[in-house]
Amino acid sequence: QVQLQESGPGLVKPSETLSLTCTVSDHSITSGYYWGWIRQPPGKGLEWIGSIYHTGATYYNPSLKSPVTISVDTSKNQFSLKLNSVTAADTAVYYCAKGYPFDYWGQGTLVTVSS
Amino acid sequence: QSVLTQPRSVSGSPGQSVTISCTGTSSTIGAYNYVSWYQHHPGKAPKLMIYDVSRRPSGVPDRFSGSKSGNTASLTISGLRAEDEAEYSCCSYAGSHNWVFGGGTELTVL
Numbered sequence: 434q435v436q437l438q439e440s441g442p443g444l445v446k447p448s449e450t451l452s453l454t455c456t457v458s459d460h461s462i463t464s465g466y467y468w469g470w471i472r473q474p475p476g477k478g479l480e481w482i483g484s485i486y487h488t489g490a491t492y493y494n495p496s497l498k499s500p501v502t503i504s505v506d507t508s509k510n511q512f513s514l515k516l517n518s519v520t521a522a523d524t525a526v527y528y529c530a531k532g533y534p535f536d537y538w539g540q541g542t543l544v545t546v547s548s
Numbered sequence: 549q550s551v552l553t554q555p556r557s558v559s560g561s562p563g564q565s566v567t568i569s570c571t572g573t574s575s576t577i578g579a580y581n582y583v584s585w586y587q588h589h590p591g592k593a594p595k596l597m598i599y600d601v602s603r604r605p606s607g608v609p610d611r612f613s614g615s616k617s618g619n620t621a622s623l624t625i626s627g628l629r630a631e632d633e634a635e636y637s638c639c640s641y642a643g644s645h646n647w648v649f650g651g652g653t654e655l656t657v658l
Contacts, residue, residue, distance in 0.1 A: 479639070
């Protein structure tokens, strides 16, 4: 059973960088599959942010206003999200997930953008 | 505003059937058979219920079924149970390695 766990600061100031890490257990990231980030702003629907393939190829949501980078650290079996120049609109619960299909998810972590 | 359109809420009594729609376009749902549905209880990780329009992951009851017609996908839950009360979100492939979600539908079991 694959397990994913998000970690990172719960509060980020406007214009700064939001950084989150997803630690994957019971499955090696290098063995295949896509690994993605999805968020849910308060009162709104889910939004796909981007995904990284086990080879390191990355794909991002072209609709996002803030620049995004997703990277993988195979030595730690983790993948990470960086969202630059955040605004209040980036306040959301952030999930990491395996897939498509997104068959395993982390519990989610709330990130608030506020000064 | 989400790319895929879902009703904000639906409701049904125990034992009844409900259907949740998810409307996209000819560039999303209409173009690909990569539609998935997720059940989301507050404070918990979303759970995959249906993928590839109508396939069920192991462990998901056969009370849950999915279908697609044109640009609209549907999730039907038959034999409603109290534990089905949750938010349900649809997701579709949008081409070029992009994925789009619906706004979510709150299911209330009366």
